[in-house]
Amino acid sequence: MRRNICVVIGYDGTDYNGFQSQPGGNTVQDKLEDALLTLTGENIRVTGSGRTDAGVHARSMHVNFRTDSHIPASRWTLALNARLPDDIVVHSAFEVPDDFHARRTASRKTYRYTINCNKNPDVFRRKYEFHHHTPLNVEAMREGLQHLIGEHDFSSFTSPLSTKPSHIRTLYEARLETEHRYDVFSSAMAEADAKRYPGKQRGIIHLYVTGNGFLYNMVRIIAGTMMQVGEGKIAPEHISDILNARDRSRAGPTAVPHGLTLWNVEYGETLPLTDHV
Amino acid sequence: MRRNICVVIGYDGTDYNGFQSQPGGNTVQDKLEDALLTLTGENIRVTGSGRTDAGVHARSMHVNFRTDSHIPASRWTLALNARLPDDIVVHSAFEVPDDFHARRTASRKTYRYTINCNKNPDVFRRKYEFHHHTPLNVEAMREGLQHLIGEHDFSSFTSPLSTKPSHIRTLYEARLETEHRYDVFSSAMAEADAKRYPGKQRGIIHLYVTGNGFLYNMVRIIAGTMMQVGEGKIAPEHISDILNARDRSRAGPTAVPHGLTLWNVEYGETLPLTDHV
Structure with missing residues (x-):
């Protein structure tokens, strides 16, 4: 055989x-x-x-x-x-x-979308994260993300080109992790920033989503929508309405591909063979 | 003006x-x-x-x-x-x-040399770190590095092409930081590794050196020599002898350039203008 x-x-x-x-x-x-x-x-x-x-x-x-x-x-x-x-x-x-x-x-897949909200791009990570020039409200993004967890029809969060018979998927986890990384910034600039963008922070944002499967462009649309939440253009509690509308035009833009990484795939009991050190 | x-x-x-x-x-x-x-x-x-x-x-x-x-x-x-x-x-x-x-x-300069001792290279960092296929003895490297700190004639650690009138430089700090990063590794492989390379570890090693100035190829020769210490080819206490010999042929090879990064430059009281966030 x-x-x-x-x-x-x-x-x-x-x-x-x-x-x-x-x-x-x-x-x-x-x-x-x-x-x-x-x-x-x-x-x-x-x-x-x-x-x-x-x-x-x-x-x-x-x-x-x-x-x-x-x-x-x-x-x-x-x-x-x-x-x-x-x-x-x-x-x-x-x-x-x-x-x-x-x-x-495969039982679970995890993707990571990375957004760099520092003032300047990181030359060493430029191909693996999206550079968002202005700070984002991380707490609002965290709140918005929670509305996506669970079993839902994700038609609002997939490309109209999707040919899948069903848009129902389960999101097991959705979380944000922040990271501080080198950015030269004078105290004066930091103060001006805080005044100009109240409630928003600079730094690196990693958006992790784990689900049983993802539709075409789904993670990138979630990332694009969460950036609008972080910018204050979409209220976090409005995410439920967007989901219920089952209408792609209600969600935010599709974030650029280079910020996205397939992070991990799990196989339950089938493949307990490897440790990730 | x-x-x-x-x-x-x-x-x-x-x-x-x-x-x-x-x-x-x-x-x-x-x-x-x-x-x-x-x-x-x-x-x-x-x-x-x-x-x-x-x-x-x-x-x-x-x-x-x-x-x-x-x-x-x-x-x-x-x-x-x-x-x-x-x-x-x-x-x-x-x-x-x-x-x-x-x-x-400039009063102080810091360079970082990064060595990836994981089993496989990291595709996302491959241009910024040297992939050393086998584990290294980090404690031996730490010990070896200490002998370089202070004011010394670094002729053993510079290219014979150096045209500087003096090879005396002061190394203020030299330290290793380790980082665990994704490497798929079964328990069986980890055990085989421990048996085959006793006292040595996998993972990422960042070698930081801070000095008042660096000679041509100096950091790369320090990194190449420390890798030989980590491999067990050079005893850590032998670093003093290599230094005292003032002979390039006594030190290890010049490590490849892509693992090296000019990390920071300091100007003492002259430039207290920026914060690094």
């Missing part, structure tokens, strides 16, 4: 047309399949735990594939990394049960 | 031939002077607080220049950022006394 191998990968999506193969080429899937071909001599098709759009990143994404190769599981990581470009990395590899399917078996 | 303006900049050095202008072009200085020309119409020469080699980064570096322009200090940041590529950022700008000189007035 052919073996079922699962690899956990990460990638910098900046230079790719997303994860999934498409006519235009230059996708993460293409690079993985090229590496597998040179390693095994087999034309292998891989299955990712999800699609990511052009410019979106992944910190930890599971991918599985079938192979006749006898390479021990412990050797796949190094062998594939030697054949992959340096913006894609295989973190680990292991053999999985025959019925394991990276997308269908 | 012409004004003396100081700007604090940061840059991702990956795509540049270092800070300082040179015949081959494509330096950070060139980009700054181009931006100043389009902004002021003046051919301005800037002075950096130090030179960085090709591929080396700067988180915070002071640069000063003279101008006849009447642009208020508070406007320089935004105006220059609009004219600079996105891998160079101006953090702040202010008018300084006529005798301020970004290099000569």
Whole structure:
């Protein structure tokens, strides 16, 4: 019987047309399949735990594939990394049960959207976070986010291009974490800032959402809407109305892709195989 | 009288031939002077607080220049950022006394060299840290570093190409900070690792050195030597002998440039103007 191998990968999506193969080429899937071909001599098709759009990143994404190769599981990581470009990395590899399917078996997915509200962009993180020039009201954003938790019809938070038969999804967690990071700022400027933007803060905001599945553009629309909450354009309690309207035009704009990272995918009891150190 | 303006900049050095202008072009200085020309119409020469080699980064570096322009200090940041590529950022700008000189007035400089000892490289930090495939003995490195603190002749830790009349410099501080960062690792692999590399750890190591000045390649040779200490190739107490030998061939190799970042430059009482938030 052919073996079922699962690899956990990460990638910098900046230079790719997303994860999934498409006519235009230059996708993460293409690079993985090229590496597998040179390693095994087999034309292998891989299955990712999800699609990511052009410019979106992944910190930890599971991918599985079938192979006749006898390479021990412990050797796949190094062998594939030697054949992959340096913006894609295989973190680990292991053999999985025959019925394991990276997308269908997944129980929870977590995405992170990062917003830099410092005065200036961070040259070292510029490809992985959106630079929002003005401060945001983090408490209002936290409050707004709570209305999205639970099982809902997320039609207001998906692209009209979505072809899914149902827009009902469950959001298990939605939280904001803030981070202070280098920004040169005189006391005088900080005071002017506090006066000009009352109740708003500078710094880095990481928005984490965990759910059983996400619709097309869903996290980016949540991020774009939360930025309007943080700007004071949408009241936090208004998020429920937007959700109930099931109308994309009621939510905020779709945030740019480069701030988004597929953070983690969980498989419940199916894959208790790896620790994240 | 012409004004003396100081700007604090940061840059991702990956795509540049270092800070300082040179015949081959494509330096950070060139980009700054181009931006100043389009902004002021003046051919301005800037002075950096130090030179960085090709591929080396700067988180915070002071640069000063003279101008006849009447642009208020508070406007320089935004105006220059609009004219600079996105891998160079101006953090702040202010008018300084006529005798301020970004290099000569500097009292202390801090560099950071980052070593990633995780099993796999980090795709998001790959341009800013050196990936050392095996674990290192952090305590031995800490011990070795202590021997470098103080006033010494650093001839063993500079390139033979150095043309400085004196190799005596003072290192005020030298310390290691460790950071745990995502690495997928099974318990079985962690155990095998502990057996294979006793006394050594995985994770991220940030090596910070603060001194009154640094010789050509000095921080990169310190980093390369400390990695050999961490590997167990050089005993920590042997660092004193290497220093006393005043012989470049006794120290370890020059670590690759991309792990190095000019972290901060201090001007004592001269520039108590900015807070780092």
